[in-house]
Amino acid sequence: MGPLEPGTIVAGYRIESLVGRGGMGVVYRASQLALERVVALKVIAPELLDVEDVRRRFLAEARAAASVDHPNVLPVHEAGEDDGVAFIAMRFVAGSDLRSLVRRGGALDPAQAARHVAQAAAALDAIHRAGFVHRDVKPANLLVDPGGHVYLTDFGLAKQVLTGVGGTRTGQWVGTLDYVAPEQIRGGRVDARADVYALGGVLHYALTGRVPFEREGDEAKLWAQLSAPPPVPSTLRRGLRGDFDVVVARAMAKEADERYPSAGDLGRAAQAAVAGTVPTEPERVVARGAAAPDAALTEPGIAADASTPTAATP
Numbered sequence: 001m002g003p004l005e006p007g008t009i010v011a012g013y014r015i016e017s018l019v020g021r022g023g024m025g026v027v028y029r030a031s032q033l034a035l036e037r038v039v040a041l042k043v044i045a046p047e048l049l050d051v052e053d054v055r056r057r058f059l060a061e062a063r064a065a066a067s068v069d070h071p072n073v074l075p076v077h078e079a080g081e082d083d084g085v086a087f088i089a090m091r092f093v094a095g096s097d098l099r100s101l102v103r104r105g106g107a108l109d110p111a112q113a114a115r116h117v118a119q120a121a122a123a124l125d126a127i128h129r130a131g132f133v134h135r136d137v138k139p140a141n142l143l144v145d146p147g148g149h150v151y152l153t154d155f156g157l158a159k160q161v162l163t164g165v166g167g168t169r170t171g172q173w174v175g176t177l178d179y180v181a182p183e184q185i186r187g188g189r190v191d192a193r194a195d196v197y198a199l200g201g202v203l204h205y206a207l208t209g210r211v212p213f214e215r216e217g218d219e220a221k222l223w224a225q226l227s228a229p230p231p232v233p234s235t236l237r238r239g240l241r242g243d244f245d246v247v248v249a250r251a252m253a254k255e256a257d258e259r260y261p262s263a264g265d266l267g268r269a270a271q272a273a274v275a276g277t278v279p280t281e282p283e284r285v286v287a288r289g290a291a292a293p294d295a296a297l298t299e300p301g302i303a304a305d306a307s308t309p310t311a312a313t314p
Contacts, residue, residue: 002046004028011082013041013089021045024054029092032077039077042088055086062088064155068130072123074143074153090153095146098202099139102209107237110244113206114270116142119150120199121267127152128192128263135190137198138179139205177218178211182226182254193256196263200230200251203270207244208236212252226254243273 003026008015013030019040020027030041048054062079065088077089098116102108108116120142127134136154143151181197183190201212212231213224230252234240247269253259260266272278 004043009033010041010043010085011078011080011087011089013039013087015041024048024058030089032089038092040090040092042090044086058086058088061155064132065090065153068123068126068132070123070126072119072150072152073126074151091151093143093145093151095144097140098142098144098150098206101144102139102206107209108206110207110240111274112148113203114267114274115148116144116150116206117199117203117270118267120152120202121263121270123150123152124192124195124199124263128195133190133192134195134198135184136176136179137195137202138176139202142202177221177225178213180225181256183256185222185225191256192262193259196259196266197252197256199263199266200248200259203244203251203266204231204233204248207233207240210236212248241273241276243276243278244270246278247273 003018003021004010004015006015006017010030012033014033016029016031016038018026019029024045025042026045028041028043030039031037032039044054044058059079059081062076065073066076066079074093075091077091079086079088081087096104107113120137124134124137132155134152134155137152141152141154143153145151176198179198179201181190181194184194204210204212213221213228215221215224230249232245233248234242234245247266250258250269251260251266260269269278
């Protein structure tokens, strides 16, 4: 079975066009016939239709996203299976993802970068309060609509704490190499502060147009994530406030205990950096269980799919 052709009907959704694809899923722009609305329809990649573990993770993604009701989390309308095809119907964002925005237009204005990161941070706080760790925060998973509203998407690697949902095995890491936290690489137990680390990398990318550690080859990148000092964005962009260096350095500290204790703390610090007023002691606003290692923990894991496409238009 190849990509779905325009006009194909899946569970009451008519395929209009291909949006993007990754290792586990394919996203289409589609029309929901019953309600006459446009949606982003994600289906399992054709070559993985018969892989039961992929199907389970795919539907677990829908459950994770649907369990969090927040303005900055991409809403899920429906999920299920139709004639052997697992699908997730989501809100269609008529915009672009942050990676594409930066690739097309270069590094963002610092205030704009801070606003985008603060919105993503608010989404992560909600996810963490619901008992999940996203584990794959990256620019491609931040969708930005024409009005500047940010949606966090792609819960393919999300892990529910305490219950063990997530389908992982010991000894391998999950995430995307340019943004993965050191503890994920080590295969250890991770909590919400791994998402803080990744979001710090996203802030660096938005401010500079470059990933945090530019290295040749995966091994060199892995070493940098584990051992290299945090990146210094002001060295890559003339005129950028040094306050952003402080924010990125704390967010991307190698030890989780040295990072911002919540994503919201990082988001507020990024906005304070715009005015040159980065706080030295951030206010805790997220419940301890969402960010502390004694509650928001996941088991060591193996990557499910670090490149599932987003629901934004190209």
